[in-house]
Amino acid sequence: MKLASVLLIAGMLSGFAERADDPAIVLQEFIYEHGPYPSVHASTIVETPAHELVAAWFGGTRERAPDVGIWVSRRTQSGWTPSVEVANGLQPDGTRYPTWNPVLFQPRGGPLMLFYKVGPSPEEWWGEVRASTDGGRTWSAARRLPAGILGPIKNKPVQLADGTIVAGSSTESHAEPSKWQVHFEWSTDGGKNWSATAPVNDGTTIGAIQPSILFREKIGGEKLLAVGRTEQGKVFSTSSSDGGNTWSALSLIDDLPNPNAGIDAVTLADGRQLIVYNPVTRGRTPLAVAVSRDGRAWTKVLTLEDQPGEYSYPAVIQTSDGLVHITYTWKRERVKHVVVDPKRLKSE
Numbered sequence: 600m601k602l603a604s605v606l607l608i609a610g611m612l613s614g615f616a617e618r619a620d621d622p623a624i625v626l627q628e629f630i631y632e633h634g635p636y637p638s639v640h641a642s643t644i645v646e647t648p649a650h651e652l653v654a655a656w657f658g659g660t661r662e663r664a665p666d667v668g669i670w671v672s673r674r675t676q677s678g679w680t681p682s683v684e685v686a687n688g689l690q691p692d693g694t695r696y697p698t699w700n701p702v703l704f705q706p707r708g709g710p711l712m713l714f715y716k717v718g719p720s721p722e723e724w725w726g727e728v729r730a731s732t733d734g735g736r737t738w739s740a741a742r743r744l745p746a747g748i749l750g751p752i753k754n755k756p757v758q759l760a761d762g763t764i765v766a767g768s769s770t771e772s773h774a775e776p777s778k779w780q781v782h783f784e785w786s787t788d789g790g791k792n793w794s795a796t797a798p799v800n801d802g803t804t805i806g807a808i809q810p811s812i813l814f815r816e817k818i819g820g821e822k823l824l825a826v827g828r829t830e831q832g833k834v835f836s837t838s839s840s841d842g843g844n845t846w847s848a849l850s851l852i853d854d855l856p857n858p859n860a861g862i863d864a865v866t867l868a869d870g871r872q873l874i875v876y877n878p879v880t881r882g883r884t885p886l887a888v889a890v891s892r893d894g895r896a897w898t899k900v901l902t903l904e905d906q907p908g909e910y911s912y913p914a915v916i917q918t919s920d921g922l923v924h925i926t927y928t929w930k931r932e933r934v935k936h937v938v939v940d941p942k943r944l945k946s947e
Contacts, residue, residue, distance in 0.1 A: 623901055623943035625922060630654055630672055630679045630934045638662065639670075640911075641753065641861075642926040642934045645703035646918045647711060653735035654679070654926055655701040655713060656934050667697040669715050673735050679936075685738050686729060688717040699724060702751040703735075706758055709789045711735055714750040714766075721771045726750035728790065748784055748793045754811040754827075754863045755916070760819035763787050765843040767810030767825055768795070778802025779830060781810050783843050796846065799837055805849045806830035810837075811864040813872050815894060824872070824894045826852065826864055832880040833857050836894065854897040855889065856880045861912040867941055868917060875903070875913035875925055886910035886927060890944060900944040903927070903937055910935075917941070 630642075636658030644654045652674035659667030668687035672679045688696035699716040706712065710730040718724030726744035731737060744750050749768045756766035764786045772778040780798035800807055807829045815822040821842035829835045834855035837846045855862075855874065858881050864874040872891045877883050878899060885905040891897040903925070904910035913927040923939040 621901060623939050623941075623945070624937060625940050626936075626938040628678075628936050629929070630926070630936050631682055632933070634658060634670070634682055634933075636660070636667075636670070638931050639934055640928050640931060641700045642912065642928065643701050643703045643755070643914045644916055644924055644926045644936070645705050645711065645755070646916060646924075647705060647734040649734055650919060651675075651734055652918075652924065653703055653711065654934065654936070655685075655703055656926075656928075657698055657701060657715075658682075659697070663697050663720070665695040665697055667699075669698050669701045669713070671713070671735055671738075685713065686715055686727070686741060696724075700753050702753065702755055704751065704756050704764075706764060706789060707762070710739075712790060713738065716749065716752075722773050722777070724749075745793060747795060750784070753809040753861055753912070754914070757812045757814070757823070758819070759821060759842055761787075761842075762789070763842060764790060765812060765823065767812050767827065769808035769810065769827075770798070771808065772802065776803070777806075779806035779808045781807050781825075781827065781835075781837070781849070783810070783812075783825075783839075783846065785843055796844065799846045800849045805835055805851065807835045807849055809861050810835075811862060811874075812843075813864055813894060814866040818866055818868070826855075826862065826874065826894075828859065828861050829857055830859055831857075832859075834862060834874070834876065838894075852895070852897065854891075858882055863913045863915045865915050865917055865923070867923070868921065869941070871941070872897075873915065873917075873923065873941065875915050875927070877911065883909040883911040886913065888925075888939070888944070890941075898946050900946055901939065902947065904929075 639658040642656040670682040702714040716724040726749040751766040780802040810825040810827040813824040833851040862876040888901040929935040
């Protein structure tokens with residue numbers, strides 16, 4: 600059964616799905632109504648080879664608390680399954696650190712991968728990864744990534760035509776003010792081994808983190824574009840013509856304001872670029888969608904949230920049926936899932 604049909608059935612059965620007035624929105628719902636955690640953040644979503652959806656986020660008492668773990672839910676015909684904690688920061692000596700920023704990624708011909716961070720703070724965390732061969736039902740033991748490799752820091756990697764996985768990553772320093780630097784990591788063997796570029800920016804002229812990678816021409820090609828969060832009030836941009844080995848200097852995109860908050864973006868099958876972001880320079884509302892033909896000029900086409908509160912840290916994918924799926928933090932209380940038909944997006 601196609602994913603679009605499953606979503607329609609699940610929406611009718613679950614009782615909490617609703618449609619918005621905008622014709623581009625096919626479905627909107629909360630992934631859960633009640634969970635064993637008062638605070639959640641940093642969701643991620645993926646489509647498996649069986650055309651099922653899997654989502655993850657971190658949840659606990661509050662961000663940075665030691666009880667924060669990584670939780671996973673799967674989309675079935677009757678709705679989202681109850682979330683299950685699949686990773687935490689418990690150490691062999693009994694110390695427990697918070698976990699951060701899960702990233703789901705489904706490589707071609709390989710198991711589903713779940714990247715996440717463990718540590719007391721973004722300045723000190725390290726990367727870990729788990730794998731699932733059954734679409735997110737069960738997971739392998741955690742594997743710590745090598746020194747100097749953090750994994751995708753917030754947003755999903757991309758896979759090139761030759762199988763290379765390219766991930767956007769970044770670091771935050773202990774300096775005052777902190778240096779925020781972007782770098783990129785890649786693997787040519789399905790994620791077993793990794794290499795990393797040097798930082799793309801100096802961390803102060805443009806302080807930037809959390810890149811999202813796009814394809815500048817055809818999906819799978821070596822010409823890439825990355826966009827992400829900055830401290831300078833606008834989304835940054837950098838490009839690569841050699842599959843992510845080297846990148847241009849960061850520049851700021853005038854059409855995309857940024858309040859120092861996470862974004863995510865995806866290259867659509869029709870060649871357009873789509874970004875989900877907070878279109879302001881302060882605060883984390885509203886949350887909106889913009890599209891671009893060239894990655895330089897962007898047009899806002901949809902507002903997802905515009906009421907008081909925090910609506911932030913989106914994740915976005917396009918599934919095999921052509922629909923766009925967006926998850927995001929809803930007031931730090933729940934994770935919201937919105938399905939959009941990109942053919943119906945029109946300029947606001």
